[in-house]
Amino acid sequence: MSDESAENLIAVGVHVIVKKHNFSKVYKVSENGTLMLGKNQKVEMHEVVGKPFWSTFEMIPKRGPSKNTYSLRLVERTESLNDLSGLKGQLSGQDNRLIVDYGTSQGLSKDEILRLQEAGKSGKEIIGSLIENSTSFAAKTEYSQEKYIRKKERKYMRFLTVCRPTIVSLHEMYFRQYHEKIGGLRMDALAQILCYSDVQADGLHLLYDSGCQGLPAAAMLNRIGENTSGHLINLHPGNVPQTAIVQAMNFPQELRDRHVAVNIYSFLRLHYQGESSMLDNISTSSKKVTDHIVERSVEKLNGETKSDEVSRTDTDISELETDAGENSTLFLRDAEKDADTLKRKLHEFEEAEEAVPVKKPKWFLETQRALDLLNSSKVRGLTVIAKEHPLNIVNALLPFLGASRPFVIFHTYREPLQETFMELKQKRNAINMRLFTNFLRSYQVLPDRTHPDILMSDTGGYILTGYLVQE
CATH class of the missing domain: 3.40.50.150 (Vaccinia Virus protein VP39)
Structure with a gap:
């Protein structure tokens, strides 16, 4: 495959623009990635890998417990508004003044529409069923009928176009x-x-x-x-x-x-101010961070000493009367040795840091x-x-x-x-x-x-x- 033809194919790691009607979203292609459209539509995007840019896919609902999850299927063409215009028929009203919306003009209930979607009906078939069961559609003007079809098209026509970003x-x-x-x-x-x-x-x-x-x-x-x-x-x-x-x-x-x-x-x-000023600030900042880490370590060590002594006060009183003095003295000696060891290692680290030049950060x-x-x-x-x-x-x-x-x-x-x-x-x-x-x-x-x-x-x-x- 030539380089020019490879550039026209969607590959893993590239960014694309996914368009659905008037909605667009940038998506970085991955092998098993998903795309969220709106609040609740989850689209599996692995089908777009290897396809040409500007390809159109149909969203197919997936059966199973996970609702609003769709897979993609490559299509040659989409159903355009011209295809849906044939659903209007020849009847249309002169104006909309006599149309009163009581909320009962649509004969299909919400559950029936959902069953049509779950049955795998296409968007054109669902819109045709809505028009057939609408008692006010024929009385609307031609412009209102077209506006109604456009509104239902955005809701029930599930086609995505994957575009090259410009x-x-x-x-x-x-x-x-x-x-x-x-x-x-x-x-x-x-x-x-x-x-x-x-x-x-x-x-x-x-x-x-x-x-x-x-x-x-x-x-x-x-x-x-x-x-x-x-x-x-x-x-x-x-x-x-x-x-x-x-x-x-x-x-x-x-x-x-x-x-x-x-x-x-x-x-x-x-x-x-020059490079020396910036490097001094970098080394000073790193030293402050190191000092802060050491201070926190010493505080933690002292805190463990105090907490251990407090926990030991909750044990049997008779045991503390005989062993408390000796045990606490030994524990404090160990804590002092650990603190001295930490300070000695810090001193060795500072001497080694002076010999090694400061590493310049990326910025x-x-x-x-x-x-x-x-x-x-x-x-x-x-x-x-x-x-x-x-x-x-x-x-x-x-x-x-x-x-x-x-x-x-x-x-x-x-x-x-x-x-x-x-x-x-x-x-x-x-x-x-x-x-x-x-x-x-x-x-x-x-x-x-x-x-x-x-x-x-x-x-x-x-x-x-x-x-x-x-x-």
């Missing part, structure tokens, strides 16, 4: 379901950030992201591409970077190696690597996507930007960018600055029903762009 599909999923997790960053704003920051396949790019699940980093890495010379330094405020979307993109290892994620405070501290090596990249060349683009006020962050990171290179700052609100705009204007080291926002409105285009979407975000945030120059 920036667009991941953004659509997060923005529809968890838009606050990506900071309300719309696709049009993300596209303009990539354009204004001049992200290309070569050069060094600097990004600060304070909580967008790795969406800006994934988009920039996707534009840098495989087998290129570009690097991305991703600064973040916490101890662990948010890389959920970066991992979901299934980037090759050589591209992930060119993504350097470091803490911004460690980055600036190592740059201005320190990543921070050092980022500074090595910056020492070789200035960055060709600075991107700041901050939930906090961006002024101090921009002032700290602008010295790493090359002359005549662009910077892009994104924020949900306008006022922090206005203050940043005025500060950079007063310093006179930035030109061609522009503060703007977009209003992207999508439209529903259907026969006789074309109108703007009602449910949409009113703003996509604000963007401040400019170019850095030398004074």
Whole structure:
């Protein structure tokens, strides 16, 4: 099998997007993994391994004590709305004013519908039975009939499509379901950030992201591409970077190696204070941890001494009168010997630790690597996507930007960018600055029903762009 054909097959360890109607979820493929859809639907996903991307599977209910558990079966095509439209028949009403919902229009009970599902009836057959036993369906307008069928389709048509993750599909999923997790960053704003920051396949790019699940980093890495010379330094405020979307993109290892994620405070501290200061802090922290362990050990040893003496007071009084003095003296001597042995081993450990160099943790090596990249060349683009006020962050990171290179700052609100705009204007080291926002409105285009979407975000945030120059 060629490499190109192997890349088009779903393998263990890759991330996929599972779509069911309008619901999407990221899933990491495993040999015997399961996927939870909603609150109570458990799907066994081992059938997707080895199948091509964009394959469609039908959810088959499993018989047995475990309810709401489904296995998958590969299908060639699904039953679309056009197939279900034949269930409507030719009868339809002129309007719905005379239809009164008493809750008795459906002739099938809930138990009967469940028996149809347990019997293995397809979604089309179940919906057809619901329409046949509905006394109000024929009186509804054609639009209401179509709306009714769509509602039942989402409930009874059990088909999954396994898709390859892309920036667009991941953004659509997060923005529809968890838009606050990506900071309300719309696709049009993300596209303009990539354009204004001049992200290309070569050069060094600097990004600060304070909580967008790795969406800006994934988009920039996707534009840098495989087998290129570009690097991305991703600064973040916490101890662990948010890389959920970066991992979901299934980037090759050589591209992930060119993504350097470091803490911004460690980055600036190592740059201005040097390596010796950081190593001293690391050794001091390790010594504090060792001292804390020894103190806890001694306290535990003393606690065992006291607890043993207390427990011995509950024994027979006559035995304590004869043996208490001698036994307690021997036990305390043993405890003192153990404490002296622990202190002696600690002293030997400290002497050996001085001879062996301090082992550098992984985060320190990543921070050092980022500074090595910056020492070789200035960055060709600075991107700041901050939930906090961006002024101090921009002032700290602008010295790493090359002359005549662009910077892009994104924020949900306008006022922090206005203050940043005025500060950079007063310093006179930035030109061609522009503060703007977009209003992207999508439209529903259907026969006789074309109108703007009602449910949409009113703003996509604000963007401040400019170019850095030398004074």
